[in-house]
Amino acid sequence: MTGHIVGIEGTAHTAGVGIVGPDGRILSNIIDSYSPEEGGIHPREAADHHSDILPDMIDRAMKEADLDRTDLAAVAFSQGPGLGPCLRTAATAARALSVSMDIPLIGVNHCVAHLEVGDLTGATDPILLYVSGGNTQVIAFVNGRYRVFGETMDIGIGNMLDKFGSTLGIPFPAAPVLEAKARNGGELLPLPYSVKGMDVAFSGILTSAARLHEKGASIEDLSHSIQETAFAMLVEVTERALAHTGKEEVLLGGGVAQNARLVEMVDIMCRERGASHFVPPPPLLRDNGAMIAYTGLKMFNAGAFISIEESGILQRFRTEEVEVTWR
Amino acid sequence: MEVTRGDVIRRGSEAVVHAGTWEDMKVVIKTRISKGYRHPSIDLQLRSERTRHEARMLRAARDHVWTPRIIDIDLKEHTIMMEMIEGPVVRDLVLEITDGNLDVRPDGGRDQISAIGRSIGAGLAKLHAGGLAHGDPTTSNMIYHDGEVWFIDLSLGSRGADIEEKAVDLRLLREAVESTHPGTTLFDDAIDGYLSTSPDGDAVVEHIERIDSRGRYRRRPAV
Numbered sequence: 001m002t003g004h005i006v007g008i009e010g011t012a013h014t015a016g017v018g019i020v021g022p023d024g025r026i027l028s029n030i031i032d033s034y035s036p037e038e039g040g041i042h043p044r045e046a047a048d049h050h051s052d053i054l055p056d057m058i059d060r061a062m063k064e065a066d067l068d069r070t071d072l073a074a075v076a077f078s079q080g081p082g083l084g085p086c087l088r089t090a091a092t093a094a095r096a097l098s099v100s101m102d103i104p105l106i107g108v109n110h111c112v113a114h115l116e117v118g119d120l121t122g123a124t125d126p127i128l129l130y131v132s133g134g135n136t137q138v139i140a141f142v143n144g145r146y147r148v149f150g151e152t153m154d155i156g157i158g159n160m161l162d163k164f165g166s167t168l169g170i171p172f173p174a175a176p177v178l179e180a181k182a183r184n185g186g187e188l189l190p191l192p193y194s195v196k197g198m199d200v201a202f203s204g205i206l207t208s209a210a211r212l213h214e215k216g217a218s219i220e221d222l223s224h225s226i227q228e229t230a231f232a233m234l235v236e237v238t239e240r241a242l243a244h245t246g247k248e249e250v251l252l253g254g255g256v257a258q259n260a261r262l263v264e265m266v267d268i269m270c271r272e273r274g275a276s277h278f279v280p281p282p283p284l285l286r287d288n289g290a291m292i293a294y295t296g297l298k299m300f301n302a303g304a305f306i307s308i309e310e311s312g313i314l315q316r317f318r319t320e321e322v323e324v325t326w327r
Numbered sequence: 328m329e330v331t332r333g334d335v336i337r338r339g340s341e342a343v344v345h346a347g348t349w350e351d352m353k354v355v356i357k358t359r360i361s362k363g364y365r366h367p368s369i370d371l372q373l374r375s376e377r378t379r380h381e382a383r384m385l386r387a388a389r390d391h392v393w394t395p396r397i398i399d400i401d402l403k404e405h406t407i408m409m410e411m412i413e414g415p416v417v418r419d420l421v422l423e424i425t426d427g428n429l430d431v432r433p434d435g436g437r438d439q440i441s442a443i444g445r446s447i448g449a450g451l452a453k454l455h456a457g458g459l460a461h462g463d464p465t466t467s468n469m470i471y472h473d474g475e476v477w478f479i480d481l482s483l484g485s486r487g488a489d490i491e492e493k494a495v496d497l498r499l500l501r502e503a504v505e506s507t508h509p510g511t512t513l514f515d516d517a518i519d520g521y522l523s524t525s526p527d528g529d530a531v532v533e534h535i536e537r538i539d540s541r542g543r544y545r546r547r548p549a550v
């Protein structure tokens with residue numbers, strides 16, 4: 001039983017360890033998120049959480065996959081983009097495993113992993129709408145490279161939702177609470193709809209919503225209005241990317257893609273233009289190690305290894321920078 | 328007012344363009360379509376704002392470059408009716424020349440490409456001198472008519488454009504040429520035309536490099 005790949009994820013608040021077999025089947029996918037007492041971003045605390053827990057998570061992932069460490073052919077890790085302290089912790093765990101087992105190291109771009117793992121949903125050549133806390137991008141593979149068709153010019157959609165929640169005293173992560181509140185919202189309050197070319201911006205929504213809240217707007221109406229406005233922006237840019245590339249599939253990725261209203265809007269857009277859409281199950285939507293392992297396997301088969309010296313983290317690892325040798 | 332709607336010329340992600348006639352005139356009717364995914368009030372607001380913006384941009388551009396005359400806008404139907412500019416879109420024309428499907432002179436059409444490129448550049452320079460940025464200067468948004476390049480689809484354009492927006496226009500043109508007309512001199516010719524028409528063209532062209540060096544400005548990656 002050789003040829004298995006372990007993937008270690010640690011770009012932000014979530015630590016993940018996943019294992020795939022040589023055929024790409026996911027054998028385990030252990031996820032553990034750091035949730036701060038107070039809202040906001042806590043890179044150091046999250047990194048401490050990851051370094052405390054990763055060794056044990058690797059053991060659990062091995063056990064769940066019913067494997068021995070000698071069955072591993074390579075170790076893949078999230079090399080970037082992300083928060084420095086978190087990335088460093090995941091990279092350290094990966095290097096240690098690579099050295100101790102004498103197996104190659106594979107540096108995976110986290111955003112690309114969200115796209116690659118779409119295979120498992122049946123998508124063949126999709127536009128990825130990637131919506132998480134820190135990241136908001138529309139990505140596809142075109143002409144031999146991963147390309148960003150649109151992205152946020154300020155904050156990620158998830159951060160915007162969480163930040164708005166924290167101004168209302170809702171603990172992190174607030175986005176699911178806001179989604180529930182939005183279901184009881186009725187009135188659509190005016191918020192800035194900001195799409196420029198293929199890019200979006202969310203900070204204007206945050207400022208306006210806070211002002212409306214001070215003036216007495218209900219949390220329900222505000223949540224509803226924020227979702228309707230921000231999600232419409234995302235779906236519009238996704239549709240433009242479809243039209244521009246001629247592709248016919250949309251894949252969702254990132255934790256915010258668990259929002260039922262966003263999924264519904266993507267579904268309607270796709271139906272209206274005769275495209276199909278794919279939503280991975282939550283453990284593959286969220287940040288996770290299985291997608292790192294899965295992408296790592298493709299890279300492994302193409303011999304895309306890196307040495308320890310080349311394994312430095314890349315906090316601003318851009319999707320377009322990925323040198324693709326495995327597709 | 329007698330309007331007849333004919334064939335669909337193009338169905339884009341945002342708008343459908345129909346050919347038609349108004350009285351004896353050939354017209355084009357561009358309709359912004361409703362999107363079922365978005366809230367009805369956002370849908371209505373975007374469609375009417377964008378229709379109004381595009382009409383305003385077309386009118387403003389008319390003082391500087393060849394652009395179709397607007398005959399009517401209907402903010403309830405979200406339509407702009409404009410005169411039809413007869414002739415190929417520049418994209419198709421250039422592709423025909425470069426594919427050798429046109430009966431061109433022995434130089435393989437290089438002179439024609441040069442002339443078209445220079446008119447594109449000169450047109451953008453005049454728009455920019457009027458403070459307008461086109462916003463989406465691909466060769467599908469230009470029509471070749473009577474030996475001139477006409478500009479359409481200014482829906483992403485802006486007024487009061489600064490040097491950044493002007494340089495972005497040129498950069499978008501470069502991306503469009505690289506993806507649709509690779510290996511042609513079209514972009515270099517456009518820059519020639521731009522520089523010989525625009526008084527402050529040098530500064531704008533230099534600014535392109537500054538944007539390039541920032542490394543994060545690809546609105547429309549080449550397909």
Ligand SMILES: Nc1ncnc2c1ncn2[C@@H]1O[C@H](COP(=O)(O)OP(=O)(O)O)[C@@H](O)[C@H]1O
Nearest residue numbers: 336337339342344355395410411412467479480
């Ligand atoms: N005034 C016009 N005269 C002739 N053809 C036009 C005119 N306006 C638009 N078209 C045709 O319709 C196509 C799409 O129009 P455009 O305004 O660019 O809409 P879209 O937003 O879909 O790109 C153009 O590429 C061109 O072929």
Ligand SMILES: [Mg+2]
Nearest residue numbers: 467468479480
């Ligand atoms: Mg157009």
